[in-house]
Each structure stands twice: as C-alpha cells, then as structure tokens.
Amino acid sequence: MKPIIKKEHIKPLFSSRFLNVFDLQYDTDKHYYNATRRSLEHLAAIKSDADFRTMLPDAVTCIVILKTADEEPKLLLTQEYRYPAGQFLLSPPAGLLDPEDAAANAPVLTAARREILEETGIRLQEKDSLSIVNPLLFSSPGMTDESNALVCAVVHLPDLSVLSQDGAVGSECFDGFKLLTQEEAKVILRTGRDADGIFYSVYTWAALMYFISDLWR
Numbered sequence: 001m002k003p004i005i006k007k008e009h010i011k012p013l014f015s016s017r018f019l020n021v022f023d024l025q026y027d028t029d030k031h032y033y034n035a036t037r038r039s040l041e042h043l044a045a046i047k048s049d050a051d052f053r054t055m056l057p058d059a060v061t062c063i064v065i066l067k068t069a070d071e072e073p074k075l076l077l078t079q080e081y082r083y084p085a086g087q088f089l090l091s092p093p094a095g096l097l098d099p100e101d102a103a104a105n106a107p108v109l110t111a112a113r114r115e116i117l118e119e120t121g122i123r124l125q126e127k128d129s130l131s132i133v134n135p136l137l138f139s140s141p142g143m144t145d146e147s148n149a150l151v152c153a154v155v156h157l158p159d160l161s162v163l164s165q166d167g168a169v170g171s172e173c174f175d176g177f178k179l180l181t182q183e184e185a186k187v188i189l190r191t192g193r194d195a196d197g198i199f200y201s202v203y204t205w206a207a208l209m210y211f212i213s214d215l216w217r
Helices: 050-054 099-103 107-120 184-192 203-213
Strands: 010-015 018-025 030-036 058-068 075-080 085-089 094-095 129-136 147-157 174-180
Touching: 050 203, 058 107, 058 203, 075 107, 075 203, 085 203, 099 107, 107 129, 107 147, 147 203, 174 184, 184 203
Parallel strands: 058 147
Antiparallel strands: 010 018, 018 030, 058 075, 058 094, 075 085, 075 174, 129 147
C-alpha cells in the first residue's frame, strides 16, 4: 500500500517566487522533502488519482526540427546558460507554463508557441506542425514534482535569417544556436557531451533521440 500524504501533514519550509520546499510527512516521524515550483494547493503528492492523471506540467520543452530548401532536416538547439551548472549547455527551447496558458484550449501547445518565438524568433505558420510528444515527464521525482511536457515542432523556413534570441526574458541568457544533422546528433548521443566536451540535460538527450529516431516524420 502506498503512503498517503495528507494536506494537513505538509509543512512549508521555504517559499519564494519560483521555488518552494515542503516537508511531506507520510507517517509518524517520517518525512520526505520536496523542492517544487508548485504551491501547497497544487502539489502532485496530494492530488487524487483522477486529478493526477489530468494535471498540467510545470513547463514545456520543444523539439524544433527545421526544414529548409535543398538541405536535410536539422535539429535546432540553443546554447543556454544554466546557473546551477555554471555553463552554457546545449538545450532545446523551453519555458514555464504561464497561469493564463491553463485557460487556453491547448495549454501546452500555447506555451510552446510562445517559447519557440521568444527563444528562436520563429513564429509558427499554418504549414508548420506542432504536436505533443509526451504530456508530462517528471524531472526527478526523488526530490521534486517538477515536470515538463515534450512538444515537437517541424518548421519550414526559406532560410535561417529569422533566427534570433532577442526575445530572451528574465534570467535567460543565450549564446547562439546549434543546428544538428542526424549524424551530428548521433555523435553527441554516443559521447554524452556536446562538441565542446560539455555535458547536457536529459531533455536534450530526449530531443536528440526523438530526432534521430525519425518518430517526428
């Protein structure tokens, strides 16, 4: 039988705009700690099974595949500075779902369109496709209930002049793009490092795998 965590047994330990820490007391004198973006009312730990199965993710990660004339399709990744790592990491475009996204007809896809525009300068057109690959993946359920949806965008561009990172907001810091062929993506997968020898996130790994698998076609 799984432990039952009740709202009245959860103790807030730290609260800020973007991060909260809770003590999840799952039995007498037994505690588990959760670092989360969610408020107490929205913690995954206290959701009913029905609410758990239908909850929205905290963020969306976008697998962006570019198709330009006379060139093979390429995976678009960014060089984004990740403060906890202290490095520019090879990353897919990504961002948090805003509160107003939840009220949209397609919250995840609405957030994905915005993040792709902000981080790449690409405004998706009718000829482009945008679809959900996975509705919710936990980042690390051993320490957080934070989650990301995976979305794939297949974008048709006449050229690459539209690409821009001028839409970066808040703490976001970018240093250019990396456009990878399937063979280049396979090298990064095999080595576990980018071309500069730097490690990358599991969501980058997922984007690379989805690209080379041809599941996006």
